[in-house]
Amino acid sequence: MQDIADKLGISKGTVSLVLSGKAKGSRVSEEMCLKVKQTADEMNYYPNEIARSLSLGMTMSIGVIVTDISNEFFGNLTFHIQERAKKYGYTVIITNTNESLEEFNNAVTILLNKQIDGIIFVPVAGGQKIVEKIMKRHLPMVQIDRYFPDIKSSYIIVDNYKISVEVTELLIKKGYRRIAAVCYDINLNALTERRQGYIDALNRYELLDPALIKNINYADQEEEIKRAIIDLKNNPNKVDAIFFCSRRVFITGVKYMHKEGIKIPEEMEVVCFDKIDSFSIANIPINYIEQPIKKMGEKAVDILMEQINGANDITQYVFDAEIKHFS
Amino acid sequence: MQDIADKLGISKGTVSLVLSGKAKGSRVSEEMCLKVKQTADEMNYYPNEIARSLSLGMTMSIGVIVTDISNEFFGNLTFHIQERAKKYGYTVIITNTNESLEEFNNAVTILLNKQIDGIIFVPVAGGQKIVEKIMKRHLPMVQIDRYFPDIKSSYIIVDNYKISVEVTELLIKKGYRRIAAVCYDINLNALTERRQGYIDALNRYELLDPALIKNINYADQEEEIKRAIIDLKNNPNKVDAIFFCSRRVFITGVKYMHKEGIKIPEEMEVVCFDKIDSFSIANIPINYIEQPIKKMGEKAVDILMEQINGANDITQYVFDAEIKHFS
DNA sequence: ATGAAAGCGCTAACAT
DNA sequence: ATGTTAGCGCTTTCAT
Numbered sequence: 265m266q267d268i269a270d271k272l273g274i275s276k277g278t279v280s281l282v283l284s285g286k287a288k289g290s291r292v293s294e295e296m297c298l299k300v301k302q303t304a305d306e307m308n309y310y311p312n313e314i315a316r317s318l319s320l321g322m323t324m325s326i327g328v329i330v331t332d333i334s335n336e337f338f339g340n341l342t343f344h345i346q347e348r349a350k351k352y353g354y355t356v357i358i359t360n361t362n363e364s365l366e367e368f369n370n371a372v373t374i375l376l377n378k379q380i381d382g383i384i385f386v387p388v389a390g391g392q393k394i395v396e397k398i399m400k401r402h403l404p405m406v407q408i409d410r411y412f413p414d415i416k417s418s419y420i421i422v423d424n425y426k427i428s429v430e431v432t433e434l435l436i437k438k439g440y441r442r443i444a445a446v447c448y449d450i451n452l453n454a455l456t457e458r459r460q461g462y463i464d465a466l467n468r469y470e471l472l473d474p475a476l477i478k479n480i481n482y483a484d485q486e487e488e489i490k491r492a493i494i495d496l497k498n499n500p501n502k503v504d505a506i507f508f509c510s511r512r513v514f515i516t517g518v519k520y521m522h523k524e525g526i527k528i529p530e531e532m533e534v535v536c537f538d539k540i541d542s543f544s545i546a547n548i549p550i551n552y553i554e555q556p557i558k559k560m561g562e563k564a565v566d567i568l569m570e571q572i573n574g575a576n577d578i579t580q581y582v583f584d585a586e587i588k589h590f591s
Numbered sequence: 592m593q594d595i596a597d598k599l600g601i602s603k604g605t606v607s608l609v610l611s612g613k614a615k616g617s618r619v620s621e622e623m624c625l626k627v628k629q630t631a632d633e634m635n636y637y638p639n640e641i642a643r644s645l646s647l648g649m650t651m652s653i654g655v656i657v658t659d660i661s662n663e664f665f666g667n668l669t670f671h672i673q674e675r676a677k678k679y680g681y682t683v684i685i686t687n688t689n690e691s692l693e694e695f696n697n698a699v700t701i702l703l704n705k706q707i708d709g710i711i712f713v714p715v716a717g718g719q720k721i722v723e724k725i726m727k728r729h730l731p732m733v734q735i736d737r738y739f740p741d742i743k744s745s746y747i748i749v750d751n752y753k754i755s756v757e758v759t760e761l762l763i764k765k766g767y768r769r770i771a772a773v774c775y776d777i778n779l780n781a782l783t784e785r786r787q788g789y790i791d792a793l794n795r796y797e798l799l800d801p802a803l804i805k806n807i808n809y810a811d812q813e814e815e816i817k818r819a820i821i822d823l824k825n826n827p828n829k830v831d832a833i834f835f836c837s838r839r840v841f842i843t844g845v846k847y848m849h850k851e852g853i854k855i856p857e858e859m860e861v862v863c864f865d866k867i868d869s870f871s872i873a874n875i876p877i878n879y880i881e882q883p884i885k886k887m888g889e890k891a892v893d894i895l896m897e898q899i900n901g902a903n904d905i906t907q908y909v910f911d912a913e914i915k916h917f918s
Numbered sequence: 919a920t921g922a923a924a925g926c927g928c929t930a931a932c933a934t
Numbered sequence: 935a936t937g938t939t940a941g942c943g944c945t946t947t948c949a950t
Contacts, residue, residue: 265927275937280929293935308727313704314644315927318942323641325684325705333660334670343661346687355701357652357684360673374682377640378652400635519871544846546872592943602921607945620919642943645926 268303272296279304283311317379325355326568327375329368329385332360336511337538337557338386341408344561345384352569354381361388363482369394376401382568387412389452404571406579408564410454418571418579420564422555424454427585428461431535431553432507434587436469440504440533444476444496446489446517447509458509458537476503486516493520496532505533511540518546539588549591556583595630599623606631610638644706652682653895654702656695656712659687663838664865664884665713668735671888672711679896681708688715696721703728709895714739716779731898733906735891737781745898745906747891749882751781754912755788758862758880759834761914763796767831767860771803771823773816773844774836785836785864803830813843820847823859832860838867845873866915876918883910 265283269276274296281287282300292300303309317323328345330338346356357380359371368388375383376397382404387395392412398405399417407419435443445462448455459477466472476499478492496503506521508514514536521528528534528548536552543550560583567579592610596603601623608614609627619627644650655672657665673683684707686698695715702710703724709731714722719739725732726744734746762770770793774786786804793799803826805819823830833848835841841863845855853859855875863879870877887910894906 276928277930277938278936280927281936284929286929296935310700310728311704312645312706312927314641314650314706315942316929317641318639318645318944319927319929321942332670333673334663334666336661336663336666339661339663339666343659343687346660346685355684355686355705357682358673359682360670373637377638378682379639379641401637515869515872522871522874540869540872542842542867542869542872544849545842545867545869546874547849548872603944604922604946605920607943608920611945613945623919639943642926643945645928645942646944646946648926 265309268300268307268309271303271307272299274300283309322381323379324353325357325378325380326565327371327378327380327383327385328356328358329361329371329375329383330358331363331386331388333358336540337555340557341561344558345565348562348565352565354565354569361386363388365390365394372397376403382406382572384408384564384568386410389450404568406564406567406571408560410452413453416578418567420560420567420581420583421454422560422583422585424457424585425461425464427553427587428458428507428509428537429465430461431551431587432462432465434551435505435507435533435535436465436471438533441471442473442476442499442501442504443471443507444478444503444505445507445509446478446480446492446513448482448485448513449479450482455509462507462509473501475499480513485512489513489516490520493517493524493526497524497526503532505535507535507537509537511536511538514538515540518548543590549589552588552590553585554588555585559583592636595627595634595636598630598634599626601627610636649708650706651680652684652705652707653892654698654705654707654710654712655683655685656688656698656702656710657685658690658713658715660685663867664882667884668888671885672892675889675892679892681892681896688713690715692717692721699724703730709733709899711735711891711895713737716777731895733891733894733898735887737779740780743905745894747887747894747908747910748781749887749910749912751784751912752788754880754914755785755834755836755864756792757788758878758914759789759792761878762832762834762860762862763792763798765860768798769800769803769826769828769831770798770834771805771830771832772834772836773805773807773819773840775809775812775840776806777809782836789834789836800828802826807840812839816840816843817847820844820851820853824851824853830859832862834862834864836864838863838865841865842867845875870917876916878914878916880912881915882912886910 265279266276269279279300281292282297287297328342333339333342342358349356361368365388368391372394384406386409387407395415405417411419447459480488508517526532536550539552539554563581592606593603596606606627608619609624614624655669660666669685676683688695692715695718699721711733713736714734722742732744738746772789775782807815835844855861863877866879866881890908
């Protein structure tokens with residue numbers, strides 16, 4: 265900037281005005297404007313956003329913390345967040361927690377230090393203390409996919425409970441009576457609500473059989489899911505349908521259903537929580553629950569931007585998921 | 592920092608020394624060190640990385656440009672890039688091009704302006720001019736997954752040609768004679784080489800039948816793939832196997848094979864270029880080609896870091912993919 | 919062992 | 935319409 269000012273024999277300030285588009289209102293002569301822009305081009309000038317950020321006190325970037333970007337759901341979610349942020353002229357810095365508290369903490373620290381203007385994050389179980397760091401800084405934030413009930417902030421979630429009730433009722437209405445559920449045993453509202461929805465729906469019809477609820481330990485899931493499937497197959501009182509409470513569980517579960525020779529849907533129907541973009545290779549009918557990922561991501565950005573622009577209200581969106589059918 | 596200096600009645604410089612860990616070598620008294628660290632804690636001090644970056648002339652972030660982060664392959668790739676970068680203390684800024692030249696250009700500009708220390712990117716067809724901007728700045732860079740042959744820089748790719756020859760030969764050795772290929776018609780080396788490998792292998796055995804090569808237009812893929820499958824099914828001279836040149840094409844292709852009632856593998860075997868983490872829901876044997884995504888991502892970061900640390904040599908890695916079998 | 923001050927590249931308020 | 939200057943928060947060299 266100094267260089268181009270020198271070359272034209274004018275001052276740095278003027279150059280800044282022109283280049284940052286604040287030369288309107290006849291602040292700077294047309295002629296000068298043109299000259300400046302031209303020389304900037306010639307000298308192949310690129311603004312230093314870091315300096316700009318330091319001076320302005322804002323970075324035009326937001327942080328996004330997800331569990332694992334290679335996961336189909338979060339991959340999609342971050343994609344939509346990014347695309348939306350682009351529209352606001354914002355850049356996104358994504359980090360993964362891998363569901364680890366330590367990594368969650370690191371991510372938050374790094375992002376805060378990088379002076380991001382706001383943050384969208386998927387909470388990690390037990391991370392309340394960490395979130396308070398964000399709040400202390402009065403940094404705009406929105407929780408997504410999950411939330412800490414005791415933290416007063418904006419969030420975007422899906423009504424996991426409601427849709428789980430609905431899908432279970434759908435199975436009941438289809439005539440199934442022996443409906444199993446395979447879920448992670450993780451203590452996160454997004455997950456426990458799915459199980460609870462299933463339980464409550466079955467209870468309402470007096471169809472609940474606790475033996476049909478399979479809680480899976482995350483670390484040892486392959487083995488545990490396998491055992492669950494075998495167990496369900498061997499249940500003396502034939503099982504009709506299985507509700508898989510998340511994507512990964514579904515994939516592994518169906519794999520062992522195939523291995524055990526369980527015919528889908530003739531012997532058992534299946535429900536998958538979340539859409540998988542390769543359902544079509546399975547050649548079986550699949551009931552699935554689709555979350556409005558795009559809407560969630562976009563809304564999260566919209567809310568965050570409002571906060572960045574000064575809004576103080578906390579906004580909490582609970583979207584409805586949808587039951588769909590693939591065949 | 593000033594605040595904590597004031598509070599202790601010492602100077603900003605000293606505080607900086609301590610907090611950035613440069614107080615070793617008895618530069619600052621033990622006692623002072625402790626006091627500073629303590630007050631920093633109490634006052635809940637967080638370093639401003641932006642100011643630090645400006646002063647240091649480096650940001651400790653690298654840019655990553657991929658086609659689309661919600662794509663399974665790129666999702667995995669960026670995940671591994673991030674995890675590796677973490678180890679070096681680096682943050683990653685990811686952007687998507689959606690295969691658009693304009694977005695590619697924007698991404699590069701934004702990243703350059705943000706003063707990233709290096710960049711890893713998946714080139715977009717026709718983007719040579721844009722890449723030159725990066726080179727002009729002498730910014731460390733490495734191309735990944737694809738590369739511009741006429742640009743002299745580091746890259747990490749997979750030998751698409753070789754593995755395609757191998758997988759085709761495998762099919763031939765299995766006894767198949769009528770082997771089809773379904774590929775995008777996009778003009779990118781990563782893709783054309785797959786088709787060429789298939790062609791050359793078949794030619795070598797005098798088994799090539801041009802009618803069995805189906806080139807798919809990206810924009811209209813669903814319909815075109817459907818037609819391709821029907822066409823292959825109706826070929827008077829029964830088709831034995833199909834080589835799907837990429838993930839999406841495979842998913843759609845298999846879907847229509849199911850719809851057309853083509854039995855896999857009894858009537859036709861299938862090959863998928865790329866691994867899909869939900870193969871197991873398909874319950875069919877699948878030959879697939881697995882790229883060493885993790886190694887690719889990590890190596891890209893390693894190379895980039897060497898360059899950032901001053902290495903001038905350009906490093907070009909061509910990894911081998913592997914043929915695997917799912918059943 | 920610690921202080922003082924310049925400088926990183928830009929913005930913005932104030933002068934002219 | 936343009937110039938001058940202080941300052942953003944930190945690092946680092948040179949003094950003390």
